[in-house]
Amino acid sequence: MVGVEDSHLAGDQTVRINGEIQPWRPHWTVWELLQELEADGPGVAVERNFAVVRRQNLATTPIEPGDTLEVVRLVGGG
Amino acid sequence: MSEPIPADNPLVLGAFRFESRLFLGTGKYATYPQMRDALDLSGCECVTVAVRRIPQNEAPGARFLDYLDLDRYTILPNTAGCFDAESALRTARLAREMLNTDLIKLEVLGDQKTLLPEPLDTLRATEILVQEGFTVLVYTSDDVMLAKRLQEAGATAVMPAGSPIGSGQGILNPLNLRLIIEQATVPIIVDAGVGQASDVAIAMELGADGVLMNTAVAAAKDPLRMARAVNFACRAGRDSFLAGRMDKRMYAMASSPPHGVIGAGA
Numbered sequence: 001m002v003g004v005e006d007s008h009l010a011g012d013q014t015v016r017i018n019g020e021i022q023p024w025r026p027h028w029t030v031w032e033l034l035q036e037l038e039a040d041g042p043g044v045a046v047e048r049n050f051a052v053v054r055r056q057n058l059a060t061t062p063i064e065p066g067d068t069l070e071v072v073r074l075v076g077g078g
Numbered sequence: 079m080s081e082p083i084p085a086d087n088p089l090v091l092g093a094f095r096f097e098s099r100l101f102l103g104t105g106k107y108a109t110y111p112q113m114r115d116a117l118d119l120s121g122c123e124c125v126t127v128a129v130r131r132i133p134q135n136e137a138p139g140a141r142f143l144d145y146l147d148l149d150r151y152t153i154l155p156n157t158a159g160c161f162d163a164e165s166a167l168r169t170a171r172l173a174r175e176m177l178n179t180d181l182i183k184l185e186v187l188g189d190q191k192t193l194l195p196e197p198l199d200t201l202r203a204t205e206i207l208v209q210e211g212f213t214v215l216v217y218t219s220d221d222v223m224l225a226k227r228l229q230e231a232g233a234t235a236v237m238p239a240g241s242p243i244g245s246g247q248g249i250l251n252p253l254n255l256r257l258i259i260e261q262a263t264v265p266i267i268v269d270a271g272v273g274q275a276s277d278v279a280i281a282m283e284l285g286a287d288g289v290l291m292n293t294a295v296a297a298a299k300d301p302l303r304m305a306r307a308v309n310f311a312c313r314a315g316r317d318s319f320l321a322g323r324m325d326k327r328m329y330a331m332a333s334s335p336p337h338g339v340i341g342a343g344a
Contacts, residue, residue, distance in 0.1 A: 017134075018131040018132065018133075018134070019131070020134070037132050037134065038136075039132045042143075043143050043176055043177075044132065044176065045129075045172040045173070045175040045176040046172075047168060047171075052171045052172055052174075052175045053175075054175065055175065070131065070168075070172070071132045072130060072131055072172050072176070073129070073130065073176070074128070074129060074142065074153075074176065074177075075105075075127065075128050075129070075130045075142055076103075076104035076105040076106070076107065076113060076127065076142055077103060077104060077105040077126065077127055077128025077130075077158050077159075077292075078103025078104070078105045078106070078126060078128075078243075078244075078290075078291075078292025078293065
């Protein structure tokens, strides 16, 4: 099965988003996820399976079962 | 008309030039407006920010970026909180995508309790990020030989800690800092440990090219007054370094003429 990580059982229909396991949905894209998180503005970046998703590819990048996603932004820090 | 004092050179970090040699963190302020005002009063031109996961179901409220003037400040993203090279590399790449900048303050920590840098992962991550085209400002301990290795690895600036992050203990090993500065071929920016304005002045008098600080301002009783104090201290310390101090003497030497004091002689 495409996109299945070692940590997921074969046939597992979940994804891991910012460390939390969530049910996968068919025809899901990274861009839709950003809108769900109200994070579709500037100052946001996404990593899918340990590789950065380029800004121009956000809308066309699918979320597949077993994917690991990190959605990040800037916060105050030193 | 007094003789003019020659202007200082700007601090050059890769493609960036700064008149102010003070760098401020953006964490731990009581409010965002307080952060904005502290940055303003510090006179800094470059601020560091962290990268974190976006929480789900966040309550609407004030947003960090609304209080950060991106036209005024150069944003220096950091890898704070990363405890291995891999997560620091991933964070750096995400920051580059987010900000469209090659600037990165690389931090790879070794231990939760001390937050001291992990030297081997720090060096390895520096090598990889340099190879990937990043302008790497690398946080390190005050180890003299590691600082040398990091500059040889292609770091744009080496950032030794004065003392542990957030400890406010000041410059604990001025000798090491001097040795790092003496052998440096890249700018040396003291990062971490500064507790008050005098610590900034001391770092600059030792010959540091800049100072990065956060907690000393944010956790001061009056953060805005401290922001102004460190602004003065940074410029005072730099001028003091450029001016060059007098030689120390064992015994006193009067500043007033020894002759012509009344009541002397017959």
